Amino acid sequence: MANSLDDVIDAALRVLDKRGMEFFSMRRIAAELDVQPSALYHHVDNKQTLLTLMASRIVAPVVIDEDLTTVSHRLRAAMLGIRDGAEVVATATAFKLGSSTLEAEIARFSTPDIARTLLIYIIGHTQATQLHTQASALGLISQDSDLDASFERGLRIILGTTGANPNK
Amino acid sequence: MANSLDDVIDAALRVLDKRGMEFFSMRRIAAELDVQPSALYHHVDNKQTLLTLMASRIVAPVVIDEDLTTVSHRLRAAMLGIRDGAEVVATATAFKLGSSTLEAEIARFSTPDIARTLLIYIIGHTQATQLHTQASALGLISQDSDLDASFERGLRIILGTTGANPNK
DNA sequence: ACCTGAACACCGTTCAAGT
């Protein structure tokens, strides 16, 4: 009974979360919707476009305000919330330098340079975290339990804040 | 007459530079070597392994010394030197947080946190630059001629250096 | 050690046609 574009994005995010980027394909999304692969192209121009829509959806719930440390943690959490979420955001959204609304919104509370540097760091570190977590889940590398703390320390290098956090 | 692993890596880098990531395939590398696709698997376990070897090759000539600003520019230049070079390095090398030799070498001249943050930034910004350059070459977005300066300003945010450069 | 030939189980995308 007639899927909408939103149904397609939902199904795509479900496939991603269940199988990961490695097995993320248009054909699996079609199967998830009980539809022929060609049907997807009525809603979306191509796979890349779909990935961009997914990235927007992942990032959309993140509230941007003046507390950039908290904003950074929110963004990280949003991407970590879905398997390979950071990779999707990395390849689709954030790397449209300048034309990203996220970058502009963060710049409102700091400077364009800080916004850009911060965004690159957040996405990059989170992507690394996700890859690392997967690899150690497969027993390929030893666990590095320090990743949350590592993220926080990098944040302080960029934002120039000290250890004392008045909001906590 | 019998290819070596090095021949395979060479051919792979040639294919990447000529066609880009989008058309980078084992089958094209095989064609570049005038060999059957299956022959590649005598030299390399799989495509991912080959990408890791390519990333090492891209980054290998970069000299690491105490002038981290210059080191950063060298790394950026090395990745920009080959089409989609930053993407290959991003997915293959750098994101082995901690287990990257590059990260350890940079840490010798600063701190582990600065090394990690810097590396994430350099690779991320360079990847963004390369995507941006390609997109604007295709007329998809407007030119942003500021990317070199943008890179430099982000560098200063992380390294905490001021405008004055005693080495220049 | 290095490679061929053939096969397997997949891809993204297009397009005419149906409802």
Place this chain on the structure above:
DNA sequence: ACCTGAACACCGTTCAAGT
């Protein structure tokens, strides 16, 4: 507007066999 069915031009990888 939304979907089917069939096709096209590809993929990565395995494996027996050749030299």
